[in-house]
Amino acid sequence: MTALTKYDRLEATALWRATRDDQRREVVVCIGDATLVVKDLTDQAITHWSLAAIERASPGNDPAVFHPDGDPNETLELSPDDAEMIEAIDTLRRAVNRSRPRPGRLRWLGAAVSVSAVVGLVAFWLPGALINQALEVVPPVTRAKIGDDLLRRIERVTGQPCLAANAAPALKTLALRTGAKNIVILRSGVRDSVRLPGGRVLINRSLIETHEEPDVAAGYILAEAVRAVQRDPLDAMLSHAGMRANISLLTTGNLPSTTLDAYAEHILLAPHVPVPDDILLKAFAAAKIRSTPYAQALDLTGETTLPLIEGDPMRAAPPELLLRDADWLRLQSICDS
Numbered sequence: 001m002t003a004l005t006k007y008d009r010l011e012a013t014a015l016w017r018a019t020r021d022d023q024r025r026e027v028v029v030c031i032g033d034a035t036l037v038v039k040d041l042t043d044q045a046i047t048h049w050s051l052a053a054i055e056r057a058s059p060g061n062d063p064a065v066f067h068p069d070g071d072p073n074e075t076l077e078l079s080p081d082d083a084e085m086i087e088a089i090d091t092l093r094r095a096v097n098r099s100r101p102r103p104g105r106l107r108w109l110g111a112a113v114s115v116s117a118v119v120g121l122v123a124f125w126l127p128g129a130l131i132n133q134a135l136e137v138v139p140p141v142t143r144a145k146i147g148d149d150l151l152r153r154i155e156r157v158t159g160q161p162c163l164a165a166n167a168a169p170a171l172k173t174l175a176l177r178t179g180a181k182n183i184v185i186l187r188s189g190v191r192d193s194v195r196l197p198g199g200r201v202l203i204n205r206s207l208i209e210t211h212e213e214p215d216v217a218a219g220y221i222l223a224e225a226v227r228a229v230q231r232d233p234l235d236a237m238l239s240h241a242g243m244r245a246n247i248s249l250l251t252t253g254n255l256p257s258t259t260l261d262a263y264a265e266h267i268l269l270a271p272h273v274p275v276p277d278d279i280l281l282k283a284f285a286a287a288k289i290r291s292t293p294y295a296q297a298l299d300l301t302g303e304t305t306l307p308l309i310e311g312d313p314m315r316a317a318p319p320e321l322l323l324r325d326a327d328w329l330r331l332q333s334i335c336d337s
Contacts (some may be wrong), residue, residue, distance in 0.1 A: 010030065010031055010084065010085060010088055011028055011029065011030040011085075012028070012029050012030075012078060012082040012084070012085035013026060013027070013028055013029070013082070014026075014027055014028075014029045014038075014076050014077055014078045014079075014082070014085075015027070015076070015077040016038050016046070016074075016075070016076050016077075017074065017075055018047075018073075018074055019073045019074065020073045024077070025040075026041065027039060027040060027041070027046060027076075028040070028041065028043070029076065029078070029085060031051075031088060031089075031092070032048065034050065034051055034052070035048040035049060035050055035051060036048070036049040036050075036051060036054060036066075036076075036089065038076065047074075049066075049068050049076075050068075051092050051093065051096055052096045053068055053069035053070075054066050054067075054068065054069065054089065054093055055067055055068070055069050055072075056089075056090065056093070057072065057075070062079075062080045063077050063078060063079050063080065064077070064078045064080075064086045064089075065077050065078075066078075066089060130238075130243060130246040130247065130250065131235060131238045131239060131246060133250060134234070134238055134246055134249055134250055135232055135234060135235055135238075137250070138234065138249065138253075140198070142253055143197045143198040143199075143234055144181075144197075144198035144199070144200075145198070146196075146197045146198060146234065146237070146255060146260075147196035147197045147198030147199070147200045148198070149255070149260050150196050150197070150260060150263065150264050150267070151184065151196065151200065151202070153260055153261055153264035154186075154189065154190075154202070154264050154267075154268065156264075157189045157264075157265075157268065158186040158187065158188055158189030158190060158268075159186070159187050159188065159189070161184045161185060161186055162185040162186070162187060162205060162334045162335035163334070164330070164333065164334045164335075164336070166330050167327075167330045167331045167333065167334040169327060170323055170327035170328065170330055170331040171183050171185075171331060171334070173322075173323060173327065174214060174217065174218060174221070174322070174323065174331070175201075175221075177218065177287050177288075177289065177322060178201075178218050178221040178222050178225065178287060178289075179221075179222075179225050179287070180195075180199060180200070180201040180221050180224075180225065181198060181199030181200055181201075182199075182200055182201075183200075183201050183202075183203060183221065184200060184201070184202045184203070185202075185203055185204075185205055185208060185334055185335065186202055186203070186204060186205065187205055187335055188204070188205075189268055190202050190203070190204050190268055191204065191268075192204050192206075192207060192220055193207070193220040193221060193223070193224050194224070194267055194268070195224035195225070195227065195228050195233050196233060196267075197232075197233045197234040197237060199228075201221050201224050203217055203220060203221065205334075205335045207220055207297075208331055208332050208334065208335075209332055209335070211293070211297060213293045213322075213328075214322045214323045214328050214331070215289055215290045215292075215293035215294060215322060216293045216294055216297040218287070218289050218294070218322060219284070219289070219291060219293065219294025219295075219297070220294065222280065222283045222284060222287060222289065222294075223272075223275050223280060223283075223294075225283060226275045226279055226280055226283050227272070227273055227275060230273070230275075230279075231273070237263050237267075240262075240263055240266060241255065241259045241262075241263060242259075244256075245259040277307040277308055277311065278307075278311075280308065281307075281308065281311045281312075281313060284312070284313050284314070285313035285314075288313075288314065288317075288320045289314070289320075289322060290312055290314045290315075290319060291308045291309070291311065291312045291313065291314075292308070292309050292312045292315075294308065295308035295309045295312075296309070
């Protein structure tokens with residue numbers, strides 16, 4: 001210790017006694033290697049006190065009386081004239097005390113670290129772990145049920161879906177070509193297209209009625225299929241719902257009504273996640289559907305959708321009929337009934 005080096009040549013006279021009943025005797029006190037050495041006047045060591053175990057009986061008072069920790073009967077008394085030695089002993093005691101381990105502090109620190117770790121685990125790891133578990137174990141039938149429950153709540157805003165028996169075959173053909181489980185056409189509420197857990201796709205009637213070709217609606221449905229591959233619709237829903245809803249789904253197989261109500265409102269207003277052009281073009285190629293009508297519907301000038309126009313997989317191939325004209329006309333009239 002630097003403090004020991006500073007005081008290693010310091011000496012002072014003091015009054016020492018071994019027990020309370022003994023006569024005090026004059027001694028010489030010096031600071032040794034981690035000890036306070038008490039010597040008689042012939043320079044013979046009488047005792048050694050550990051600097052780590054010295055207590056002051058009268059802090060701040062004169063004369064300064066010290067004793068070994070736990071033994072107040074053995075005392076060493078220094079007069080105010082030996083202020084330097086008194087200061088040295090007090091300084092060394094404080095230095096030793098600061099260097100001592102603090103079990104209580106360590107316990108509190110350990111407890112705080114443990115609690116922080118648990119809180120961090122709950123806050124950051126557990127929600128994601130619950131969602132991943134749900135995505136792995138929730139069966140298709142439950143996903144479909146969640147989609148049905150969401151649709152019923154969405155219909156409160158959008159009204160009943162458009163239904164026409166003569167348009168059902170065209171709608172089924174469109175679903176088969178685009179990989180949708182089924183397609184629901186809504187009169188209002190949804191901006192263009194939304195994919196629900198379970199594979200159902202909702203589209204606005206405008207995608208059918210205001211365009212001359214079914215390729216436009218097909219493009220929106222394919223874009224939803226690509227988004228579903230990039231992120232499972234159930235994943236998006238559970239991330240929005242929170243941990244309590246996830247636990248409810250895992251333990252009961254159902255989601256709370258409040259969760260379904262809130263997400264039904266959210267999904268109609270949530271912006272679309274952009275779809276990479278190259279991945280979307282692969283989806284058009286796999287379905288053998290032209291991407292140009294969809295690109296022009298997004299941007300009539302074609303400036304922002306030029307890759308979808310130039311990369312149209314059906315440009316060099318004979319177009320494969322998506323719907324017969326009669327079926328397309330029936331589909332365009334599906335909301336008239």
